Amino acid sequence: MCGLAGFLSAELQGDAVPQVITSMLSLIHHRGPDEAGYYLDDGIAMGAVRLSIIDIAGGSQPMADRTGRYWICFNGELYNHIELRDELRGLGRTFRTHSDTEVVLQAWIQWGPACLTRFNGAFGLAIRDAATGELFLARDRYGKRPLFYADRPDAFLFASEMKAFRAFPGFRFELDPRELASIFAVWTTLPDRTPFRDIRQVPVGGLLTVRGERRTLSTYEQLRVDAPPFTGTEEDAAAFVREELRKSVELRLRSDVEVGVYLSGGLDSSIVTKLATDLSRSQVRTFSVEFEDKTFDESGSQRSVAAHLGTLHSSLAISSADIAENFPAAVYHAEVPAFRTAFVPMYLLSRHVRDSGIKVILSGEGADEAFLGYSLFRETLLRTSWNELSDEEKAAKLGSLYPELGHFGPGHRKHLTGLFSQFSTERLPGLFSHELRYQNGRFAVRLLKDRDEPFGDVLDLVRTTPGYAALSPTQKAQWLEYKTLLAGYLLSTQGERMGLAHSVENRCPFLDPAVVRAAASVNLGYDDGFQEKAILKKAFHGELPQSSLTRPKQPYRAPGAAAFKDRRPDYMELLLSDTELAHLDCVDPVFARKLVNKVMSTPDPEISTKEDQAFVYLLSTAVLNHQYVRNQEDRVSAEPAPRMEIRTAVDHRLSRLSVGGTR
Incomplete structure (x- = not known):
C-alpha cells in the first residue's frame, strides 16, 4: 500500500521540479510513512510514499525495468502476484525483487493494458513509457483505491489524494455546485467525479492514457452483476x-x-x-x-x-x-x-x-x-410486484421487510403501504430501486442555491451503460450500489x-x-x-x-447530528455562523440557517433521517470549504505534513545510467 503523486509540465523547470514533487508527496505522507521516492524526466515528475507490506527490503518505488524504459508508481496490493510471477517467468520474464510492484510492471511490459484484467487486487497505478512519452493511469475494478487527476492548461496533475495538488504552483481548490448537488442527491460521488471543480477520478475499472495533449479514457473491465445460474443443489x-x-x-x-x-x-x-x-x-x-x-x-x-x-x-x-x-x-x-x-x-x-x-x-x-444483504434489495423486490399483490400479501411482506427494526409495528406499515403505492412505478428511468432513498437526497439538495437536475448525471450514467437496461430491477439496484x-x-x-x-x-x-x-x-x-x-x-x-x-442485520451506524448537539464544538459555531455561511457561495444561507436552528433546538427523536443527513452534509461541506478553499492561500493543510526523508530519488534527465537506483 502506498500513495502516488506526479505531474506533466513543460513550464515548471529547474530546482522547482523536485521541490514541488517532494511537497506533493509530503502532503500524502500518512499513506506511506516507511519510505518515499520520486522519478524525474523531461516534462514529468512522479513519486510514491510507501507502506511496506510485500518484500519490505526490495519493493522500493518508483521502480523501473532493466532497460529504464518503463517506470511505475503503484498504490495497492496485487493479491495473485505469486501466480502471475510464475506465469511471467514461464514466458521468459526475469525479476530482481519479490515485490508485487515488479509483477505489475513486468505484466504491463508483457501484455500491455490487457494485463489489468488478470489482476486480482486493489490498486491505483501510474506507468511511464519513457520511449513514447506516454503516461498510463489505471484503477482497480471495484474502486478500492483512489486515483485523481486535474487537467490544467499549464500541467496535468495526478495523485492518490487531491490534497497533494495544493503543492503545485498556482493550483486552487473550488467547490463545484453541480457536483455538490449530485453528491447530496445520490449520497456519494459518481465513479469519475469529485466535489471540486476540474478535478476528476479515474473511474473504477478505468484506464487513462496521456500522451502530449491527447487524453484517452477507456474501461478495461465492465462491472457484471449477472451470471449463468448455479445449477447444483x-x-x-x-x-x-x-x-x-x-x-x-x-x-x-x-x-x-x-x-x-x-x-x-x-x-x-x-x-x-x-x-x-x-x-x-x-x-x-x-x-x-x-x-x-x-x-x-x-x-x-x-x-x-x-x-x-x-x-x-x-x-x-x-x-x-x-x-x-x-x-x-x-x-x-x-x-x-x-x-x-x-x-x-x-x-x-x-x-x-x-x-x-x-x-x-x-x-x-x-x-x-x-449477496443482496441490504433492505434496499427487499424493498425493490416488493415494490416491483406491489400492484400484483393482495392487501393481505402486502401486509405480510411489509412485516418481514425490516427484521432489524424491532419497534416496527402496524403504524409504520400503514405509512409504508402509502409510500410503496406511491413509488410502485418508475419515475426516474433506470433508478427505480433507489427512488425511495433519493427522497432524502432531494431534501439535502435544498441546501444549495443552484440545484438544476441533481439526478441528471446518474441518469446519464445508467442510460449510457451497455447492458444496464436489460438487467432485472434487483440487478440494477446491485449495479448502482x-x-x-x-x-x-x-x-x-x-x-x-x-x-x-x-x-x-x-x-x-x-x-x-x-x-x-x-x-x-x-x-x-x-x-x-x-x-x-x-x-x-x-x-x-x-x-x-x-x-x-x-440475528437480523444491523447496519453499521454512528450518532449523527446528536453528537454535535451534545458537544457543540467551537468549530461548528464558527463554520455555521452567518459570516462563514456567506463564504459558502453554493449554499442557500436561509435554508441552512433554518435547518441548523431546527436540529439544534429539537429533541433527537423528532429529527427525521433526511434532516439529520442534510445537517451532516452541511457541516462536512463547511469543514471542507474551510480546509481546502478558504485556507489555500497560506498552503497550510488541516494536518501539517511531517518532514519527509526521500530515500529514492532518480533524476532521469541528468543520468540515463541511473535507472538501477531504485533502492
Missing part, C-alpha cells in the same frame, strides 16, 4: 460459495507483516474472521468499535464471536464527544462531503489498529452488495481513506472477482429474496455462534 451452492471465500481470504493473508481483522459482530466480518483463524498460523487479532450510545453498539456480538473463534480482541470505545472532536480531521482525509458520521469512528479505529502494530486489516465490505455508494463512500470515505489516514491498509475478501461471480450465480436461486443471505448462512452453519446466523 442448495448444499452445492453453499459449498461453492464457501470455497471461493476461503480462497479469497487465503490470498489476502499474503503479507510480510501481521494481518488483523475488523470484527463488527455481524455475519460478514464473522465469516472473514472465521476463515482467517482457519488459515493463520498464529492467533488472529480482531478490532472493533463500541459506542457509548447503546443504540449503535454491537459490542456484545463482537465479544461473542471473538470468544467463539479464539481471537485476541481489542475494542475501542467511541463517544459522541469523540465524533465531534475528530470530525474535521476525518473530513480532511475524506476530501468529500458526507451524509453520516460513521466514517469518524473508523478514522479513530485505524489509529488504534496502527498503535497496536498492525498495518493490514481484512474487512467485510462488499458482502451486502454481492457497486458503482455509487460502495466505491464512492464505503470503500473510500468510510474505508480506505480512514485506514490510510493512519497508515493501515484495508483488504476486502468479499470483493474478490471470483466471489462476486459466485454470488451473482447463486443469488435468488434458492430463496425469494427475503431470506437475508441464506446461502452465506448455510455455508457457515455450525461454524459461528448461532446468534451471528440468526
Whole structure:
C-alpha cells in the first residue's frame, strides 16, 4: 500500500521540479510513512510514499525495468502476484525483487493494458513509457483505491489524494455546485467525479492514457452483476460459495507483516474472521468499535464471536464527544462531503489498529452488495410486484421487510403501504430501486442555491451503460450500489481513506472477482429474496455462534447530528455562523440557517433521517470549504505534513545510467 503523486509540465523547470514533487508527496505522507521516492524526466515528475507490506527490503518505488524504459508508481496490493510471477517467468520474464510492484510492471511490459484484467487486487497505478512519452493511469475494478487527476492548461496533475495538488504552483481548490448537488442527491460521488471543480477520478475499472495533449479514457473491465445460474443443489451452492471465500481470504493473508481483522459482530466480518483463524498460523487479532450510545453498539456480538473463534480482541470505545472532536480531521482525509458520521469512528479505529502494530486489516465490505444483504434489495423486490399483490400479501411482506427494526409495528406499515403505492412505478428511468432513498437526497439538495437536475448525471450514467437496461430491477439496484455508494463512500470515505489516514491498509475478501461471480450465480436461486443471505448462512452453519446466523442485520451506524448537539464544538459555531455561511457561495444561507436552528433546538427523536443527513452534509461541506478553499492561500493543510526523508530519488534527465537506483 502506498500513495502516488506526479505531474506533466513543460513550464515548471529547474530546482522547482523536485521541490514541488517532494511537497506533493509530503502532503500524502500518512499513506506511506516507511519510505518515499520520486522519478524525474523531461516534462514529468512522479513519486510514491510507501507502506511496506510485500518484500519490505526490495519493493522500493518508483521502480523501473532493466532497460529504464518503463517506470511505475503503484498504490495497492496485487493479491495473485505469486501466480502471475510464475506465469511471467514461464514466458521468459526475469525479476530482481519479490515485490508485487515488479509483477505489475513486468505484466504491463508483457501484455500491455490487457494485463489489468488478470489482476486480482486493489490498486491505483501510474506507468511511464519513457520511449513514447506516454503516461498510463489505471484503477482497480471495484474502486478500492483512489486515483485523481486535474487537467490544467499549464500541467496535468495526478495523485492518490487531491490534497497533494495544493503543492503545485498556482493550483486552487473550488467547490463545484453541480457536483455538490449530485453528491447530496445520490449520497456519494459518481465513479469519475469529485466535489471540486476540474478535478476528476479515474473511474473504477478505468484506464487513462496521456500522451502530449491527447487524453484517452477507456474501461478495461465492465462491472457484471449477472451470471449463468448455479445449477447444483442448495448444499452445492453453499459449498461453492464457501470455497471461493476461503480462497479469497487465503490470498489476502499474503503479507510480510501481521494481518488483523475488523470484527463488527455481524455475519460478514464473522465469516472473514472465521476463515482467517482457519488459515493463520498464529492467533488472529480482531478490532472493533463500541459506542457509548447503546443504540449503535454491537459490542456484545463482537465479544461473542471473538470468544467463539479464539481471537485476541481489542475494542475501542467511541463517544459522541469523540465524533465531534475528530470530525474535521476525518473530513480532511475524506476530501468529500458526507451524509453520516460513521466514517469518524473508523478514522479513530485505524489509529488504534496502527498503535497496536498492525498495518493490514481484512474487512467485510462488499458482502451486502454481492449477496443482496441490504433492505434496499427487499424493498425493490416488493415494490416491483406491489400492484400484483393482495392487501393481505402486502401486509405480510411489509412485516418481514425490516427484521432489524424491532419497534416496527402496524403504524409504520400503514405509512409504508402509502409510500410503496406511491413509488410502485418508475419515475426516474433506470433508478427505480433507489427512488425511495433519493427522497432524502432531494431534501439535502435544498441546501444549495443552484440545484438544476441533481439526478441528471446518474441518469446519464445508467442510460449510457451497455447492458444496464436489460438487467432485472434487483440487478440494477446491485449495479448502482457497486458503482455509487460502495466505491464512492464505503470503500473510500468510510474505508480506505480512514485506514490510510493512519497508515493501515484495508483488504476486502468479499470483493474478490471470483466471489462476486459466485454470488451473482447463486443469488435468488434458492430463496425469494427475503431470506437475508441464506446461502452465506448455510455455508457457515455450525461454524459461528448461532446468534451471528440468526440475528437480523444491523447496519453499521454512528450518532449523527446528536453528537454535535451534545458537544457543540467551537468549530461548528464558527463554520455555521452567518459570516462563514456567506463564504459558502453554493449554499442557500436561509435554508441552512433554518435547518441548523431546527436540529439544534429539537429533541433527537423528532429529527427525521433526511434532516439529520442534510445537517451532516452541511457541516462536512463547511469543514471542507474551510480546509481546502478558504485556507489555500497560506498552503497550510488541516494536518501539517511531517518532514519527509526521500530515500529514492532518480533524476532521469541528468543520468540515463541511473535507472538501477531504485533502492
